[in-house]
Amino acid sequence: MGLTEGRGPKTLWDNPAAIIRQLAPDNPVMAFAPQILRDNAERFLRGFPGLVTYAVKANPDPRVIRTLSRAGIGGFDVASPFEIDLIGRIAPKAARHYHNPVRSRMEIVHAVEAGIKAWSVDSFSELEKLFDRAPAEDCEISPRFKLPVLGAAYDFGSKFGASPELAAELLRAVAARGYIPSLTFHPGTQCSDPMAWESYIFMAARICDLAGVVARRLNVGGGFPAHRASGPAPDLEAIFQMIDRTASAAFGAQRPQLVCEPGRGLCADAFSLITRVKALRGGSDIFLNDGVYGGLTELPQIGNLGRLEVLTPEGTPRSGAPLPRVVFGPTCDSLDRLPGQLALPEDLQEGDFVIFHGAGAYSTVTNTRFNGFGQMAHLSVRTVS
Known part of the structure; x- marks a missing residue:
């Protein structure tokens, strides 16, 4: 049928x-089940100590975008011109973070014309593209760094992410050119081990020290696990609490604003x-x-x-x-x-x-x-x- x-x-x-x-x-x-999606959004908004954005790539169904927007999700991680335009139509007041770190020049032009102000990079060649085409005013660029995977189903670092040393150089260059310096990472999909975030956050603080730059924001990525196996659901609150404690311990008075970008963790269940x-x-x-x-x-x-x-x-x-x-x-x-x-x-x-x-x-x-x-x-x- x-x-x-x-x-x-x-x-x-x-x-x-x-x-x-x-x-x-x-x-x-x-x-x-829209109510389950609303409940998941509320769980993140209540528990995560910062801005919650949704990784559109996980499920770009317009019903999902509308439900999340009405539930209070105020930002979306977009990875392509299609996703940029999709969010622009459905949730025009929401923030859009273009955190795919590799883009063509035409994609950058499209994003600039659409009003994108938040980007990520993991190489100097991609950073130079942004310097050429993205105005620095109120524009955030977040070097993306990687560490060995810990507790995830598979490793996103095999494709994206700079070494900590390179990330520090990128961060220094971002600040020197007048852009808002921030950092981002992704611990790997379906990451059930809170310690993965701890390792990354302490390294983010180390990168800031190496660069001599105070980061405005730290995006702790996606990777938040969904309920895939039989038995109890993942303890997201333990992850939220670990992120909060570690950010304070690692950065002290220079703690950056925190951002997360769950996809699977919001929509799968x-x-x-x-x-x-x-x-x-x-x-x-x-x-x-x-x-x-x-x-x-x-x-x-x-x-x-x-x-x-x-x-x-x-x-x-x-x-x-x-x-x-x-x-x-x-x-x-x-x-x-x-x-x-x-x-x-x-x-x-x-x-x-x-x-x-x-x-x-x-x-x-x-x-x-x-x-x-x-x-x-x-x-x-x-x-x-």
């Missing part, structure tokens, strides 16, 4: 099970992906109607989602003992396979539904439609669980 937002007998469902019971969708469905079992093979393999070319694109890199729910076509839970299964997606590509195995009920049958809770980040935006698959409906629910 092909579905789009607003079609069917109602537009706000109680939960994913209600969608299954009434619509029995043949194609994947992404169920969005507000979505559940409803998939359907197309076939069972040999008792151990199952085929779903979605896979790594669709809403489950990032799983081979970051690991499986562990918050699973299996329902019959009538919307009732399967209760069989867990059985390790190899899970394939619908395409003809043998790479379309989830990593390792998933523990699914032994009484699983063709036509059942497997729900991946916490699937809101890097899912809809990376759906490729490869092989003609990937058609996905987007429906709203009161709760995803």
Whole structure:
């Protein structure tokens, strides 16, 4: 059944099970719970000791942007002209931080014309581009530095980030040219270890000392973990408290204003992906109607989602003992396979539904439609669980 937002007998469902019971969708469905997103925003706004911005790349759905803006998120981390313009249309009063540290000259011109005043860099070649095209007045440039990854699912430093020594040179050059000097880092995605932020913040203070510059702001990045595994949700408050204590300890009276840019940590838990079992093979393999070319694109890199729910076509839970299964997606590509195995009920049958809770980040935006698959409906629910 092909579905789009607003079609069917109602537009706000109680939960994913209600969608299954009434619509029995043949194609994947992404169920969005706006209240959970609002709750996540409130949690960050209440707990993080500084400005909370949203990393648009995680999920640029206009419903997400509008919900976050109305919930009080006043800034957005944008990584492209498309994202700059998207936020300009939907949340025109919000701050936009262009923290992709590598840009073409045309992208810089576009951003300057759009009024962008906050940038990041990790090399002198990129800094010179900004010096050439971005006026210094009220303009912030944040060198981005990197350290060895600690406690993250994968390391962003393999692509971006200067050494601390280079970051100090960049920071000194930023201040000398009359721009607002700040710093930024990213501890790595799905980072559950608060100590990662501690190491970075102390190094940020060291970089300021090396440069002889007082940083206006310190952006502590994203990396805040979502609730991906079964069991208790990540303790975000412990991370917030660690950041607060460490910033004071590291900088003292010269403590910079703090900024964070969560993507996954804000949006992931507000979505559940409803998939359907197309076939069972040999008792151990199952085929779903979605896979790594669709809403489950990032799983081979970051690991499986562990918050699973299996329902019959009538919307009732399967209760069989867990059985390790190899899970394939619908395409003809043998790479379309989830990593390792998933523990699914032994009484699983063709036509059942497997729900991946916490699937809101890097899912809809990376759906490729490869092989003609990937058609996905987007429906709203009161709760995803």
